[in-house]
Amino acid sequence: MSVGDSNPAAVPSPVQDVQGDDRWMSQHTRFVLECKDKEPDVLFVGDSMVQLLHQYEVWQELFSPLHALSFGIGGDTTSHVLWRLQNGELENITPKVVVVWVGTNNHEHTVEQIAGGIQAIVHLINTCQPQAKVVVLGLLPRGERPNPLREKNAEVNRVLRASLPRLGSVQFLDVGSGYVQSDGTISTHDMFDFLHLTPAGYAAIAKPLHDLLLQLLEETPEESRPILA
Numbered sequence: 001m002s003v004g005d006s007n008p009a010a011v012p013s014p015v016q017d018v019q020g021d022d023r024w025m026s027q028h029t030r031f032v033l034e035c036k037d038k039e040p041d042v043l044f045v046g047d048s049m050v051q052l053l054h055q056y057e058v059w060q061e062l063f064s065p066l067h068a069l070s071f072g073i074g075g076d077t078t079s080h081v082l083w084r085l086q087n088g089e090l091e092n093i094t095p096k097v098v099v100v101w102v103g104t105n106n107h108e109h110t111v112e113q114i115a116g117g118i119q120a121i122v123h124l125i126n127t128c129q130p131q132a133k134v135v136v137l138g139l140l141p142r143g144e145r146p147n148p149l150r151e152k153n154a155e156v157n158r159v160l161r162a163s164l165p166r167l168g169s170v171q172f173l174d175v176g177s178g179y180v181q182s183d184g185t186i187s188t189h190d191m192f193d194f195l196h197l198t199p200a201g202y203a204a205i206a207k208p209l210h211d212l213l214l215q216l217l218e219e220t221p222e223e224s225r226p227i228l229a
Helices: 023-037 048-055 057-066 078-089 111-128 148-167 199-218
Strands: 042-046 068-072 097-101 133-137 170-173
Touching (some): 023 078, 042 057, 048 057, 057 068, 097 111, 111 148, 133 199, 170 199
Parallel strands (some): 042 097, 097 133
């Protein structure tokens, strides 16, 4: 399933404030204000994987020097990110690269719907920020042992690898290799809750991502070529 209202994962929607503290909307509002105050070359958007990356030392070491902004909110799905981007988080800025990392929280959606939601985000960025190159990070394996959600994430990655090159200036970077051990388990050394990365877990993906961002920032538009990793 591709972009469109027929795909529930591609329909923009805000998070319902079930806890009554307006926390999610407050974070979104802060991001919109940051767009008015800062001039990022790199914009990260997504869920808790983006949010936690910003809180670790590797962000200050590798990504902050690239003039990067982090718009990650824990628990977000593709629909939530779409809504945020449609409501101010792409305004007043002209990033050279946008990194998208979302989809693992789309539990109720099919593989095709999740991939379609991510494609919808890429399409929106291409439309609103045509100068920007887009990097989509693959979904990570999850759970201590093999499980259906881990299989779903792997299948989403396979669909994205095949479909994203048709969307223009977008790169797919699979950062999930190396976390699953030979016996099929994931170690708490890499994921403290078998979902979120530890500092060591982030270190494993930071170098290839940083290298790709440097390459994209140095390229002229004419030099840009699709990269599958």
